[in-house]
Amino acid sequence: MDTVALAARLLFVHGQTTERMVVTAERLGAAMGVPAKVLPDWDKLTVEFDGTSLSEVVPAKPLAVDMHRVLAVTVIVDRLCNGTLPADQARPALLSAGNKPTASTLQFTSAAAIGAASLGVIFGALDIASLMLIASSAAIGALVRRRLSTLSTNPFVQPLCAGLIAGLIAAVSANLHLRIATALVAFCPCMMLVPGPHLLNGAIDLARTRIALGIARLTYAAIIVLMICFGLLLGFAASGAAPPAAGPSAPVPLMADAIAAGCAVASFGALFSMPWRMLPFPVAAGVLGHAARWALISLAGTNVATGALIACILVSIIVTPVVDRLHLPFAALGFSAVVSMMPGFFLFQAASGLVELVSMGARAPTTLLTNVAADGTTAFLVVLAMTFGLILPRMLLESRL
Known part of the structure; x- marks a missing residue:
């Protein structure tokens, strides 16, 4: 009973999709001779055992994303189900898997810096000064986040402070009149903080009619963005x-765009503690997906939402068999592969314009209101297109596997 509940909790809190967590826990219960049913909520899991009056409530909040731990727990469950691991060794093995080390501070900081700089290239920051500032801002933010994780358990303090650091560095650079892309120096480090896996897991829960849990996940992600x-x-x-105003992104050559997308994918994989040997899978999927998006927007003239939709469908078709075979959390791997398409730039630009709109009041020009509405709508449509593009093939292919 404790073994099934422990396995379910470890998978749930470290980013595994709800459906895969439920299936894995119930398979483990059946293998151990105690048919189990797992009922997930935002802050707890209820494990009921068929044919008995026994149940167990386990406190659990799905706040973290750690692919290494999810993989380790799933491997142990497979060994228990196959009979290669004695039942009396199950609990110690699961506890050990749940305590696998996360990414080191050096790895975490380097990944944040490389990922932010890569996003800067994708959005048109090709000068060395801007890229160095973007990388430095993201690295400092990552160090502060690691330090705060040891001082506070509040999950909203870290993104707040990292966003503050990005704003300060960009603002000081602007005050010094440096020849840099101020908007990208501000926005790109913040895009490394966007809680993509929580958005995807929440959308998948809604699609599977786990309404309360899906709304809770999306609310949590929305508060982080706020x-x-x-x-x-x-x-x-x-x-x-004053908050920066940015125009349209500068065009980027296909080769630079694809290489930067691959670096961004690898960086997010490292942030989510993905084993190094498995990084080539999401990197390849991300490069192909981003190249398809580049071709659709630059050559076919489609809008960013349509490009993101088609690219994410392609990525989902590639990634789904991989996550099922390697027992990795789909949301983390899928988001890593498409992170370079997230409309964080439009989102932060809309927030900046909204603050300017409030400060100017009745003196605000009509164009400012139009720009805020356009940026906000674009961000919403891109997120919707990406979510739909990722989860639809996932759900269709999952039912066939």
């Missing part, structure tokens, strides 16, 4: 600088 925006704007306000 904290990022608040920290970013607070950084500009503290330095006395």
Whole structure:
């Protein structure tokens, strides 16, 4: 009973999709001779055992994303189900898997810096000064997040402080009149904080009619995004600088775009503690998907939402068999592969314009309101297209596997 509950909790809190967690836990219960049923909520799991009056409630909140631990737990469950691991060794083995080391501080910081700089290239920051500032801002934010994780268990403090650091660095750079892409220096480090796996897991839960859990996941992700925006704007306000206004992204050559997308995918894989030997799978999927998006937008003239939809469908078709075979969490791997398509730039630009709109009041020009509405709508449509593009093939292919 404890073994089944422990396995379910470890998978749930470290980012495994709800459906895969339920299936894995119930398979383990059946293999151990105790048919189990897992009922997930936002802050707890209820494990009931068929044919008995026994049940167990396990506190659990799905706040983390750690692919290494999910993989280790799934391997142990497979060994228990196959009979290659004695039942009396199950609990110690699961506890050991749940305590697998996360990415080191050096790895975490380097991944954040490389990923942010890669996103800068994708959005048109090709000068060395801008890329160095983007990487430095993301690295400092990552170090602060690691330090805060040992001081506070509140999950909203870290994105708030990292966003504040990004805003301060961009604002100070603007005040010094450096020849840089100020908007990208501000926005790209913040895009590393966007909680993509939680958005995808929440959307998948809604699609599978786990309404309460899906809404809770999406609310959690929305609050994190709100904290990022608040920290970013607070950084500009503290330095006395106005939030940056950015025009359309500069065109980027296909080769530079694809290489940067691959680096961004690898960086997010490292942030989510993905084993190094498995990184080539999401990197390849991400490069192919981003190349398809580049071709659709640059050559076919489609809008960013349509390009993201088709690219994410392609990525999902590639990734789904891999996550099922390797027992990795789909949301983390899928988001890693498409992170470079996230509309964080439009989202933060809309937030910046909204603050400017409020500060100007009746003096605000009509174009400012139009730009805020356009950026916000674009961000929403891209997120919707990406979510739909990722989860539809996943659910269709999963039912066939």
